[in-house]
Amino acid sequence: MASSTTPATKRLTAAGVAFGLHEYGYESGHHIGEHAAAAIGADPVRVFKTLMLEVDGKPGCVVIPVALSVKLKQAAAALGGKSAQMMDPAKAERLTGFHVGGISPFGQKKRVPVVFDSSLRAHAQVILNGGRRGLMVELAPEDAIRVLQATLADLTG
Template structure:
């Protein structure tokens, strides 16, 4: 049981669990998609970025790269850069490869790419490597009060 699962259960949110054997050391989203036999664009990765005004969480398809300029614009900031993995782990309470958008140590502005809306269910990290959560983009947006924007 991870904090992400507990958070969703407390919200009475409808989600599915997808476990797989994680042997990856990088590109965890692509590894999850391959293990779960799902389209790469349906599996989303949680990325941490930072700028002068603070940290922003980006949730983007594993098949794409976050566009930092678009993300900054959506967040109302001038410039963002990728956060160092060790700092992301300290800030969220999760290990890289298992950073969930849910139940992070600190509530951060989260922006989900618009492509999530084309799927009935997307997969995001469940809070540890080898565990993904299936959830609708609209439910994710409601549970976290996120923004949805074109950020890839």
């Protein structure tokens, strides 16, 4: 397996966050997050995906449960804008320094505002991308919010 040290895990370590690692065989295609949840034996409601958006032309990041879809109007409002669209994958890779399928909200090259779906707080531990395809990190929701100085909003319903 590839190294489990990524900009995301370095950021969490530097912030003094306790986290666990889950590695799995990455498969590209649709429902990547749901595949990851199944591969590591985790309940998909605790596994969150990272989506890069453009809100009124500015970058933003939302983190939602893997089985759900983001409501772009709600995401735009949560990020202080009027309209949002998914960021072009190549642009997301340049901005974050991660490959699509391995984008983590932690350790991105350029810091952008981050909003978690409000369901994050319903769990004692959540699982997010660890900054590499096939690597997930598990941590307390409050640690994720603190490290990213993130906000919470209803992004999916």
